Amino acid sequence: MSERTLVLVKPDGVKRGLVGDVLARVERKGLTIVAMELRTLDADTAKAHYAEHAEKPFFGELVDFITSGPLVAMVLEGHRAIEAFRTLAGATDPVKATPGTIRGDHALQIGENVVHGSDSPESAAREIKIFFPDRF
Numbered sequence: 001m002s003e004r005t006l007v008l009v010k011p012d013g014v015k016r017g018l019v020g021d022v023l024a025r026v027e028r029k030g031l032t033i034v035a036m037e038l039r040t041l042d043a044d045t046a047k048a049h050y051a052e053h054a055e056k057p058f059f060g061e062l063v064d065f066i067t068s069g070p071l072v073a074m075v076l077e078g079h080r081a082i083e084a085f086r087t088l089a090g091a092t093d094p095v096k097a098t099p100g101t102i103r104g105d106h107a108l109q110i111g112e113n114v115v116h117g118s119d120s121p122e123s124a125a126r127e128i129k130i131f132f133p134d135r136f
């Protein structure tokens with residue numbers, strides 16, 4: 001079952017020079033990059049992307065962080081791409097992420113966890129539309 005997912009290398013990942021490492025893992029896994037862009041989000045786009053977290057206590061921090069510098073947004077395509085990328089990324093909390101995963105290898109703090117990947121087909125469709133309107 002081929003599907004698409006929206007992946008971000010967040011500003012911490014870009015600043016730390018981890019874009020190449022993330023792309024290498026994605027390509028090695030066999031997922032296909034079908035769109036990719038370096039951009040800095042404005043607050044409105046960030047709030048739209050993270051709308052499901054609007055009521056969380058860390059929402060302000062999340063928006064400040066994701067708009068703090070350039071990120072790399074990409075659409076990946078492949079067999080069960082959503083779950084495949086989330087497995088590559090590891091647990092949201094990097095302390096719990098298994099070594100060998102992106103977060104397990106590169107992060108410690110939950111707010112600065114290097115990558116984002118859509119968590120469901122509905123989220124993927126919504127997030128892809130925010131980052132790449134009219135492309136798919």
Ligand code: CMP
Pocket residue numbers: 053058061062092110111112113115116117
């Ligand atoms: P992400 O997959 O981008 O989706 C929502 C993000 O919120 C998540 O990764 C974390 O980076 C962030 N997040 C989750 N919990 C917290 C928290 N307690 N404090 C700060 N950020 C958080």
